[in-house]
Amino acid sequence: MMRRIVKLGLLFSLGMNFSSGYADEPAAAGRLAVGAAFPTVAVTDQHDKPVGLPGAAKVIIYANSKAADEWVNPVLAQYGAEALRAHQVAYVSDISRMPGLISRMIALPQLRERSYPVVLLRESAQLLGMPQPPENCVDWVALQAGRVTELTPLCTAAQVSERLNALP
Numbered sequence: 001m002m003r004r005i006v007k008l009g010l011l012f013s014l015g016m017n018f019s020s021g022y023a024d025e026p027a028a029a030g031r032l033a034v035g036a037a038f039p040t041v042a043v044t045d046q047h048d049k050p051v052g053l054p055g056a057a058k059v060i061i062y063a064n065s066k067a068a069d070e071w072v073n074p075v076l077a078q079y080g081a082e083a084l085r086a087h088q089v090a091y092v093s094d095i096s097r098m099p100g101l102i103s104r105m106i107a108l109p110q111l112r113e114r115s116y117p118v119v120l121l122r123e124s125a126q127l128l129g130m131p132q133p134p135e136n137c138v139d140w141v142a143l144q145a146g147r148v149t150e151l152t153p154l155c156t157a158a159q160v161s162e163r164l165n166a167l168p
Helices: 002-013 066-079 081-086 100-112 157-165
Strands: 041-045 050-053 059-063 089-094 119-121 138-144 147-154
Touching (some): 041 119, 050 089, 059 066, 066 089, 066 157, 147 157
Parallel strands (some): 089 119
Antiparallel strands (some): 041 050, 138 147
16 A cells, blocks of 8 residues: 555656546546647557557547447447558547456456457556546547547447548
8 A cells, every 4th residue: 555655646746647537536637638739658458569649549539437338349340440540540448447357357358359459548647637528428539740639528329430430
């Protein structure tokens, strides 16, 4: 416990912004917003391959709950890995609140079966100031030259499909 407190104190002293991931947490300073530069972070995908965010992404679809992940998964699977790559769409799943044993034994094996890449945020320090989407929703984050141009919650499969199909 003491080690975690020291680590958190170090992150605060370095000026790093992160959230606990609780949906009812009030908006904090440093949250991602339209016009802001998307912070660069090194993370991994579901196969433990290194991924840089935002990288070349023009769109980031961000989920922070199992319920949102469950309804968005079929949409992304149908859209396909090639189309996601071609349109520079990154799917980011926040699993930072998930207990380690559950993520290793249940979530990661299920995520590895997906046919498209899933970028994983495994620690709260990797949350990049992402706002908390409304319950059971995902955030659609549009980027241009690394800056946020749109930040919109989407709460249905139809909304995500419509957005993906409208990409140039």
